[in-house]
Amino acid sequence: MQQNIEKLTTELIRLPKRDRLEIVRFLLFIDSKSSDSDDIDSIWDKEITDRIRAVDEGTAIGIDYDKAMQKIEKRFVLC
Numbered sequence: 890m891q892q893n894i895e896k897l898t899t900e901l902i903r904l905p906k907r908d909r910l911e912i913v914r915f916l917l918f919i920d921s922k923s924s925d926s927d928d929i930d931s932i933w934d935k936e937i938t939d940r941i942r943a944v945d946e947g948t949a950i951g952i953d954y955d956k957a958m959q960k961i962e963k964r965f966v967l968c
Contacts, residue, residue: 899965 901909920929943949 895965902965 901912904912940949
């Protein structure tokens with residue numbers, strides 16, 4: 890399944906920005922209509938809180954933006 894996600898992600902990255910945004914809007918719309926949207930919201934709230942706490946406590950490990958973008962480009966071979 891991971892390979893399918895990576896293949897799909899690679900294909901999505903190649904789409905024009907306008908098309909990618911339309912897909913994102915559609916996916917967010919579907920999510921907001923699901924019965925678990927409250928559960929998803931609470932999970933994201935917890936994730937955000939945990940990440941903020943890690944930054945505040947100095948336990949978060951960040952990486953430079955340019956390095957992060959290089960990793961993404963290398964992984965998905967942007968064309």
